[in-house]
Amino acid sequence: MSLPDYEDWKKLAQEFTHQTRAFIGGKYVDALSGKTYETINPATEKMTAHVAACDGHDVDAAVKSARSAFNAGHWSRMAPRDRGAILQKLAALVQEHGDQIALMECLNVGKPIMEARMADVGLSSAALKWYGEAIDKVTDEIIATPDNVRATITREPIGVVGVVVPWNFPLMMACWKIAPALATGNSVIVKPAEQTPQSILKLAELALEAGIPEGVFNVVTGHGAEAGAAIGLHNDIDCLTFTGSTAVGKKFLEYSGRSNMKTVWLECGGKNPNIVMADCPDMDKAVMNAAMNAFFNQGEVCAAASRLLVQDSIKDEFLERVAAIGKTRVPGDPLDPETNLGAIVDKGQFDRVNGYIAKGKEEGANLILGGNTTTVNDCGYYINPTIFGNVTADMTIAREEIFGPVLSAISFKEVEEAIDIANDSPYGLAGAIWTSDINIAHKAARDLQVGAVSINSYSSADIALPFGGYKQSGIGVDKSLHAIDKYTNMKSTWLELG
Ligand code: NAD
Numbered sequence: 001m002s003l004p005d006y007e008d009w010k011k012l013a014q015e016f017t018h019q020t021r022a023f024i025g026g027k028y029v030d031a032l033s034g035k036t037y038e039t040i041n042p043a044t045e046k047m048t049a050h051v052a053a054c055d056g057h058d059v060d061a062a063v064k065s066a067r068s069a070f071n072a073g074h075w076s077r078m079a080p081r082d083r084g085a086i087l088q089k090l091a092a093l094v095q096e097h098g099d100q101i102a103l104m105e106c107l108n109v110g111k112p113i114m115e116a117r118m119a120d121v122g123l124s125s126a127a128l129k130w131y132g133e134a135i136d137k138v139t140d141e142i143i144a145t146p147d148n149v150r151a152t153i154t155r156e157p158i159g160v161v162g163v164v165v166p167w168n169f170p171l172m173m174a175c176w177k178i179a180p181a182l183a184t185g186n187s188v189i190v191k192p193a194e195q196t197p198q199s200i201l202k203l204a205e206l207a208l209e210a211g212i213p214e215g216v217f218n219v220v221t222g223h224g225a226e227a228g229a230a231i232g233l234h235n236d237i238d239c240l241t242f243t244g245s246t247a248v249g250k251k252f253l254e255y256s257g258r259s260n261m262k263t264v265w266l267e268c269g270g271k272n273p274n275i276v277m278a279d280c281p282d283m284d285k286a287v288m289n290a291a292m293n294a295f296f297n298q299g300e301v302c303a304a305a306s307r308l309l310v311q312d313s314i315k316d317e318f319l320e321r322v323a324a325i326g327k328t329r330v331p332g333d334p335l336d337p338e339t340n341l342g343a344i345v346d347k348g349q350f351d352r353v354n355g356y357i358a359k360g361k362e363e364g365a366n367l368i369l370g371g372n373t374t375t376v377n378d379c380g381y382y383i384n385p386t387i388f389g390n391v392t393a394d395m396t397i398a399r400e401e402i403f404g405p406v407l408s409a410i411s412f413k414e415v416e417e418a419i420d421i422a423n424d425s426p427y428g429l430a431g432a433i434w435t436s437d438i439n440i441a442h443k444a445a446r447d448l449q450v451g452a453v454s455i456n457s458y459s460s461a462d463i464a465l466p467f468g469g470y471k472q473s474g475i476g477v478d479k480s481l482h483a484i485d486k487y488t489n490m491k492s493t494w495l496e497l498g
Pocket of ligand 1: 245246403
């Protein structure tokens with residue numbers, strides 16, 4: 001099957017009808033208040049849709065629907081193998097509707113269509129499939145007891161799970177949570193980011209088609225401070241799983257304390273160190289990875305390689321080569337399959353990233369590449385790939401998460417200094433080291449205070465590996481069988497035989 005070309009995508013975009021309503025109890029519904037808000041295409045700056053602005057009343061309706069579906073047991077008590085088969089069918093439906101879903105992510109996020117088609121669609125479908133295949137292989141435990149006792153440890157679905165997600169990979173971030181939550185028998189209420197409701201609304205419809213009973217999968221669209229907070233504060237939601245900024249993650253901990261003490265799982269920000277030693281075994285690969293992982297998805301990636309730590313002796317040449325690759329990331333129309341750098345998601349984020357670029361210049365970092373904005377067809381929120389050299393560890397651009405195509409390069413003398421700089425951060429999501437020295441590689445893997453370390457590579461994308469942060473990057477993990485712990489209660493049963 002051949003993929004659409006540029007003209008096809010433009011035509012599909014023109015014909016595209018945006019879904020504008022929430023999804024509760026198996027139906028698309030307006031917000032009870034009748035209120036809507038606008039979504040904007042960041043590449044054109046034009047309004048794309050009026051979407052239901054849900055509030056606490058809609059969240060209440062979604063919780064009632066989720067709870068009654070859970071209690072009915074059609075999903076929560078279904079045999080894991082049957083639930084798994086339905087999730088695998090859903091994964092196939094996501095692929096089948098891949099062009100449409102990719103278009104939704106492209107129009108809402110401003111990301112290049114081919115990246116949306118390959119990464120967002122492909123990895124969302126892969127997550128659903130993986131948990132669908134895995135769930136009937138998860139077993140419970142029986143423990144060693146005296147002969148007259150049988151004691152078991154069993155897992156049960158936790159109940160109603162609130163899922164609040166960001167805009168950078170709208171469907172994929174949601175699927176990393178929805179897939180294990182559904183696989184274990186829970187009902188879910190998903191709140192997409194304001195900017196990006198479409199793909200998750202589509203998934204809800206496909207879930208019904210795949211065989212997930214009405215009320216198990218609900219989507220509440222709207223603003224964080226209203227719909228998001230109402231989910232966090234709801235007394236009949238048992239578990240809250242969030243991906244987004246550290247500041248909002250902390251709010252969810254508060255919401256939990258102020259309501260029913262629901263469990264809270266957080267995947268938050270990152271300022272990830274990518275350490276390159278002079279004895280790096282493959283400099284070409286390291287250069288390519290340093291650039292690609294700083295600028296992929298416009299740098300709007302929590303695990304972006306946003307802090308480059310390069311050993312002094314190779315610093316100048318290495319940065320020159322990274323800049324040369326950076327120049328090949330050229331802002332373009334996200335609908336063009338040739339585009340490799342899209343628009344920034346919205347005006348607010350565009351201003352925020354530009355603010356950090358101004359701060360970098362003001363604090364005396366050396367601007368090696370970019371540092372300016374551009375337009376495509378005279379519009380759009382585009383920022384050129386930007387590299388700052390001579391960054392010191394105390395500068396704002398070395399410490400704060402920028403979430404844009406901005407790379408801050410810091411030099412160091414010895415590996416110990418690099419590790420100290422790397423760990424001097426409130427974040428601890430991901431990190432990498434490039435070296436030929438096996439001792440240095442192992443020590444760095446041990447000493448870096450991050451949830452995911454790469455050695456002579458920059459990626460831990462495999463769905464079978466846990467992904468989660470140390471420190472203020474989060475609590476708990478997405479992906480892997482370990483994510484199942486988040487969505488299950490553990491029950492001990494002690495039976496004395498008569
Ligand atoms: P955000 O925190 O502003 O929003 C995330 C979600 O929270 C959205 O759905 C939003 O509507 C909601 N929200 C906002 N304010 C709220 C409030 N007061 N109460 C309840 N809900 C609220 O984040 P964003 O701008 O959408 O995404 C960017 C952030 O996400 C970055 O910090 C990035 O690092 C992080 N992120 C982390 C990971 C990870 O896996 N660690 C992955 C992707 C993105």
